[in-house]
Amino acid sequence: MFPAVDQPADAIEPFATAERGARDLLRRLSAPPEVAVVLGSGWRQAADALGEAETECPMAELPGFLAPTVAGHGGTLRSLRVGGHSVLVLLGRTHLYEGRSPAEVVHAVRTAVIAGASVVVLTNAAGAINPALNPGEVVLVRDHINLTGASPLTGTEPPAGYRSRFVDLTDLYTSHLRQVATSVDPSLAEGVYAALRGPHYETPAEVAMLRSTGADLVGMSTALEAIAARHLGASVLGLSLVTNLAAGVSPEPLDHAEVLAAGTAAVPRLGRLLATLVPRLAGSSPL
Ligand code: 8IG
Numbered sequence: 001m002f003p004a005v006d007q008p009a010d011a012i013e014p015f016a017t018a019e020r021g022a023r024d025l026l027r028r029l030s031a032p033p034e035v036a037v038v039l040g041s042g043w044r045q046a047a048d049a050l051g052e053a054e055t056e057c058p059m060a061e062l063p064g065f066l067a068p069t070v071a072g073h074g075g076t077l078r079s080l081r082v083g084g085h086s087v088l089v090l091l092g093r094t095h096l097y098e099g100r101s102p103a104e105v106v107h108a109v110r111t112a113v114i115a116g117a118s119v120v121v122l123t124n125a126a127g128a129i130n131p132a133l134n135p136g137e138v139v140l141v142r143d144h145i146n147l148t149g150a151s152p153l154t155g156t157e158p159p160a161g162y163r164s165r166f167v168d169l170t171d172l173y174t175s176h177l178r179q180v181a182t183s184v185d186p187s188l189a190e191g192v193y194a195a196l197r198g199p200h201y202e203t204p205a206e207v208a209m210l211r212s213t214g215a216d217l218v219g220m221s222t223a224l225e226a227i228a229a230r231h232l233g234a235s236v237l238g239l240s241l242v243t244n245l246a247a248g249v250s251p252e253p254l255d256h257a258e259v260l261a262a263g264t265a266a267v268p269r270l271g272r273l274l275a276t277l278v279p280r281l282a283g284s285s286p287l
Helices: 014-028 044-050 102-114 175-184 204-212 223-231 256-281
Strands: 035-039 055-058 076-082 085-091 119-128 138-146 189-195 217-219 235-245
Touching (some): 044 256, 076 256, 085 102, 102 223, 119 256, 138 175, 138 223, 175 235, 189 223, 217 235, 235 256
Parallel strands (some): 035 085, 119 235, 138 189
Antiparallel strands (some): 076 085, 119 217
C-alpha cells in the first residue's frame, strides 16, 4: 500500500503524530489535562466563562496541527484550572468540509486524550430536525448517526498498545456524563445527532429522511472526534447548540448570518453551563 503522493507524512502515522503532539503539549502545561473541551462554532465566545487561561498557544505550534489558513485564523489551545481541575480548551476545530482527512479532523482530540484527558466534551452548533427543539436551546447528544462516510480509524491498524480499530460504540456519549449534565441543568433535552459532511445544508427531502431515521439534530462535526476519543478510552459528552431549524422544518430558507446570530445570543447561557458543568465532569469517567 502506497500513500497518495500529496499526502503529508503525518496522515500515515496518525497515532505517532498525536503522541508527538501530546509530548509537546505536556511540556507546556503545569499538569496533564483531565478534561478536554472542544469549542465549536457558537461556543467559542463562551470560553472565557471558564476562567483565566494559564497557558495559551496557537494549535499550529504543536506537531500535527494544521497551519492557519490565510482567510480565517487557526485554532487556539488554552489550558486553565477550573475548580481545582486541569482543563484543556480547544478553541476551533477542523472539519471534513474543509477538505481535511479524518485523521486531521480528530488530531486535536487524540492529542488531548493521549496527554491525559479522560473526559472529552464536544460542543457544536446544529440544526434542529425534531420540531420540538428550538433555536437557542442546548441539547445533550444521546447518540449519533455518522453519515459522513468517514471514520478516524480507517487506514493502517492502530499501533501496538492501542485498542482494536473495531471499536464498540454502545453508550458512546456516556449516559453517566449525560446524567451529570442533567443534574447541573435539568432543562437540557437529549437527542440523536446526524453528522453529514456539508458544507451545504440539507435539502428538505434529506431532512425528512433524517427525521424518519431517528435523528433530532443535524450538523457537520463531532461524530469522528467522538469515535476517536472512545477508541482511546475517553468518555464523551456531546453538547449541541440549536441555531436553526433544519431545512423544511421551518418554511424559511436557511440563512448563515441568522445561524451565527442565534449562536451569539446564546453565549451567556453557554458560558454559565460550561462553567458549572466542566469541573463536575473531571474525575467522573467510569471507563
Ligand atoms: I449551525 O441545518 C448548523 N449546522 N448539516 N445542517 C447541517 N449542519 C448545520 C445546520 C444544519 N445548522
